[in-house]
Every structure is written in C-alpha cells, then in structure tokens.
Amino acid sequence: MDNESQYSGYSYKSSHSRSSRKHRDRHRSKSRDSSSRGDKSVTIQAPGEPLLDAESTRGDERDDNWGETTTVVTGTSEHSVSNEDLTRASKELEDSSPLECRRFAGPVLSGVLGVFALLTPLAFLLLPQLLWRDALEPCGTPCEGLYVSLAFKLLVLLISSWALFLRPPRATLPRFYVFRCLLMALVFLFVASYWLFYGVRVLEPRERDYRGIVGYAVSLVDALLFIQYLALVLLEVRHLRPAFCLKVVRTTDGASRFYNVGHLSIQRAAVWVLDHYYTDFPVYNPALLNLPKSILSKKMSGFKVYTLGEESSTNNSTGQSRAMIAAAARRRDNSHNEYYYEEAEMDRRVRKRKARLVVAVEEAFTHIKRLQEDEAASSPKHPREVMDPREAAQAIFAPMARAMQKYLRTTRQQPYHSMESIITHLQFCITHNMTPKAFLERYLAPGPTMQYQRENGSRGRQWTLVSEEPVTSALRQGLVFSLRRLDFALVVTVTPLPFLTLGEEFIDPKSHKFVMRLQSETSV
Amino acid sequence: MSFIPGQPVSAVVQRIEIHKLYEGDNLILGFSIGGGIDQDPTQNPFSEDKTDKGIYVTRVSKGGPAEVAGLRLGDKIMQVNGWDMTMVTHDQARKKLTKKNEDVVRLLVTRKSLEETVRQSMMQH
Secondary structure, three states: OHHHHHHOOOOOOHHHHHHHHHHHHHHHHHOOOHHHHHOOEEEEEEEEEOEEEEEEEOOOOOOOOOHHHHOOOOOOOOOOOOOHHHHHHHHHHOOOOHHHHHHHHHHHHHHHHHHHHHHHHHHHHHHHHHHOOOOOOOOOHHHHHHHHHHHHHHHHHHHHHHHHOOOOOOEEOOOHHHHHHHHHHHHHHHHHHHHHHHHHHHHHHOOOOOHHHHHHHHHHHHHHHHHHHHHHHHHHHOOOOEEEEEEEOOOOOOEEEEEOOOEEEHHHHHHHHHHHHHHHHHHOHHHOOOHHHHHHHHHHOOOOOOOOOOOOOOHHHHHHHHHHHHHHHHHHOOHHHHHHHHHHHHHHHHHHHHHHHHHHHHHHHOOOOOOHHHHHHHHHHHHHOOOOOOOHHHHHHHHHHHHHHHHEEEEOOOOOOHHHHHHHHHHHHHOOOHHHHHHHHHHHHEEEEEHHOOOOOEEEEEEEEEOOOOOOOEEOOOOEEEEEEEOOHHHHEEEEEOOOOOOOOOOHHHHHHOOOOOEEEEEE | OOOOOOOOOOOEEEEEEEOOEEEEOOEEEEEEEEEOOEEEEEEOOOOOOOOOOOOEEEOOOOOOOOHHHHOOOOOEEEOOOOOOOOOOHHHHHHHHOOOOOOOEEEEEEHHHHHHHHHHHHHHHH
C-alpha cells in the first residue's frame, strides 16, 4: 500500500502533512485488514492527550512554513482535495467523537448485562407475587431465611461488582479481550438458561410452590457469585505472579528498562508496558539525538573520483560509490577524536550554565520569606508589602530568568518549559516551602514523560502495536513486538524468568567457632 | 629475600645435599620445617618480610644429616630436588622432602648471611 511508504518518508515538520497523516492513521486504524503486509498492525488507544502533543517532534526554531510549497499526496482519497479541505475535515473528525464511543462500547455492554443479571432474581421472586398471588402456597420461616440470604448475596455481588468492574477503562485494545468476552458469554448463557427454565416450569404452569421458586432464585445468585469469583481470578489474579521478563528498548535513544510481568496476552502486556513507560522512561527529546553534523560530514568529503572514458553511467556510479566507501574506510578516521572533544566541551558548557543557574536561583530565593502570622501584628511600623504566592513568584522570577533560559537552551529542553509553566512551578514550590534545590529538580534532569503531560487528557494517545503473532495470544519466550508512535517506537522482547531451585542449608548457631591461624612445624 | 608477587625471585643460594638416615623404619633428614602458603606468615621468627610464606627451617637436630650437610637454623628452602618450595603448602613441602624412594635430597637454601658475604666479597675487589 503506497501510503505506508510515504509515511516513512515524510519528516514531521509541516502542519499540513501532519494533519493529512492523522487522517490516514485514522483510516488505517478503522480498517483491520492490515494483514496483507504479513505483520499485524493494530492500534491501541490510551486515554490521555490529543494525537499531536509534546512527544512528537516540534522545534521552535524550525520553519513551519515550508509546507506551502510541498505537494502532498494522500493515498486514501479518490478525488483530489486541497490541503485546507483535508485539514478541516480531519479537525471535524477529531471534534466529533467516534473514538470516545468506541472506548465505552465494551464496558457499557457488560454493564447492561450485569444489571440484567442482578435484577433477574428479584424478577423471579416478584413475578409470581404479581401474577397469581392468591394461588401461591404460603411459606413461612424457611422462606424468610432464604430472603435474607438472597438479599445478602445480592448486596455482596453489587459491592464487589462496583469494586472490581466499575472502573473507567484506561485503554482500548485492538482485538477483543478474550477473558472478558468469555465471562460475558458465560453470564449471558447462565441467565438465559435460568430464564428459559423459569418460563417453562414456573410461568407456564403457574407453579404454586413458592419456596421452590425462592430456592431457584437463590441458586441463580449462587451461580452468579461463582462466576464473579471466576472473573476475579481470570482478570485480576492470574497475571499477578511474575513469569516473564520484558525488555523494553526505545528505538531512538536506546533507553531501556526491564519489567517482570505475569501471564498476559500480548495486547494486555502492551498496555502494561505503556503504563510503566509513562513513569519510568525519561522523556524523548529529539534534539539530543544525533552527532553534530560537523563530525559526520567530514567522512565523505575527502575524495573526488574522475571518470575517464565513455562507460554507461549506472555501472560507473556503483563502482564509484564502492570505491569511495572503501577508500574512506581505509583512510585514518579521526572523527572519534572530534566527537570526544565535542562531548567534553558540551559537558563543560552544561555544567557552567548549571552552576550559574543554581547560584541565581539560590540568590533569588533569599529575597522572599514566609510571613508568620504574629509578625504582621507586631510590626506596624514597617509595613511590608504582603504578596500572595503568584506575585511572589513573579517578583523573584526576574533575576533568575536569564540564567534559566540559557540553561534550558543548552540542554535543549526549552520546548518543554514555557515561561508560564516555570512561574507556575515556582509558585507551587514557594507555597510548599521548598528549597531552591527542590525547585530545580524538575529542570536539572529529564523527568519521566508523565511530567510533561498537559492536563486536558480527554483524547486518547495513539500507539500502534506491531506484532507477528495475533495479539490475543499469550506471552511466551522469544516473542518480540513493538509499540510504535509517530516518531519513535518501543521494542519489547519477552524472556521467561528462570526457574529457581532453592536448596536448604541448616547452620547450627553453635557451629560458629574460630581458631588462630596455622603455624605448624613438621619434622622431616 | 623480599619478593613481589608475580615477579621472578632472585636470591643467593647455597646447594646442600642431605643423605637420608635410616632410623628404624623411617628415613629422616634431621630438621623441622615451618611455613607454607596455607600458614600464617606473621608468626615466622626467621623471615625478614612478614608476608613471606616460604618454607623455613625451624629446628635442626644435633648431629643429624641436615646439620652435617650444612643446613642452618632459619634457612629458607627454595628448591627440593628441583621442586619449587616458595609457593607450596606446608603439606606439599613435607611430601616433597619425605619421598620414600629418594635417598638424597638436594636443596637450594638461602639465608641473609649469604647475601652479605657475597656483597662483602664484591666490595673487596
């Protein structure tokens, strides 16, 4: 499909190509027939942010206007539309929320089924009373016992369903969640068969033995309790015991972590990994990736190859390039030297800026202090201007602003921290009596990606799960799948945890004895 | 007689040839040894360097074959019949000295006075 090759070819700068790719992504995620490539590529959507956010590359200093002169070809549209139309159409698609509906379809269905199952016993009890109350045999104490136990069990079912299942889902999985579907089918089957028997045996012949009917309802509730136990074990408990070790590597800068997980399917494991990705991995900063151009470009510039004679150009070019590569490899390569010095220089610069920043912040923090309540009353002679945290933050921001800006620029973090966010953070730190060091911890080390999320997390974060196996299959040794985002991917490798053979050795506490070292003498 | 681990040791040595004596059923040499790499070197009264784990002569019985051959108290044994004695355990040293099928043991021993003698003789020239 030609849109995929174009996807890999584009850079991510222009807003026009960005939105057209969003459009393509949505088309691709809606259709599930991507198996033509051999890989199965399906979409996971996690609630959080809109598709374009702080994670994808955007640099302030890059020119956003060069897209005006680019021709964008979208493979999915049959008729030609202009770029503005595409942008408008994709924005409309975003604002209307088909994605949100998809997210809630599963839970709503299971909620309806659960409510139906909970109301069924009550219906079993009430229908005979409503329809043929006079013909019913009266039933005394045993019935009351059964009523109490029925009520109690229904209450337990209600509370535990609320505790376990009524949680907003955090991820939309690409394929059906097998265990949940199994359980819903089971519940539906149970309730349907109970209704069937009820209809045939009780409603039709107008059964008069009320105690039997109550017993029937109680047995349904028992069965529902056991199904809930099964649900608890399958959905919550089975994956708690660790069985596999996942190695997660980010493709762009090699940041890696190891995690222990239990028996999960691939899609659930992917959700698990992403949960931990947002808090463990340092944020992906595209500006920190590559070697400076000055080092890399020196490699191929040393040789010029002249052609003598009139051979065909294709033969010549391959011969030329091979000769150049071989010659460049043979030439003594000093670019590692430059890399080393460049790195050392960069370190020095960062450290210098950091020192200036720390000093400026420390000094700025000495300008203000917290007003104690008794001070205000006791010194009417020296009226000091009383400020709230926001004003205090703004007052002390000025002396440190320049040092902060220079430091952020050196460490290429300035897209992540606007002036507004710095002042807000300063206000937060002042309110909570933090020291300058605590204020600076946010800027001195790149924090986890979670720290840079924007608060309006109503839209999902789009991740694509790429795997060669069907995504509902269980984890096993040697499985590799990757979670792709627009500009980077996480590659996950599965290895089983080793089987441990623990032996036992008993040490008698009285056996700890010591002697002086040997100095023996032997006569020969 | 100090040594650096890993470096070759150089010392002024004396060759001593001891003929074993039959005493009852056993062949004896007439001296006692102490030391070894499994022993505590700080207890050695004869060594200069208290980390030296070599085999030292701790007692020479009067009139025995060792005294006759010229072995002195406090000598460090470097070789026995070609076997190295500078890095052996106490038991290994004992075994090398008490082989039943050997009548003669040829030792290379060193002592401090040997070095001084050599130095003095060199200074005289």
